Amino acid sequence: MAKTQTFADKAKGKKKSSHITVKYIKTVKTDKGTYKFQEKFVKLDDIGKVTTLQ
Numbered sequence: 001m002a003k004t005q006t007f008a009d010k011a012k013g014k015k016k017s018s019h020i021t022v023k024y025i026k027t028v029k030t031d032k033g034t035y036k037f038q039e040k041f042v043k044l045d046d047i048g049k050v051t052t053l054q
Helices: 007-013 047-052
Strands: 020-029 035-044
């Protein structure tokens, strides 16, 4: 039996997200004086908002 769904059909069915996903890395100074890095993924509406992250 032949395939009825092609790759183009699968790709067409998915919606594009209007958000941009950015990896946000924050440095935190510990009590001992060393630094730790906390990282998380953040969804933004516009790439220009990257500078407003805290």
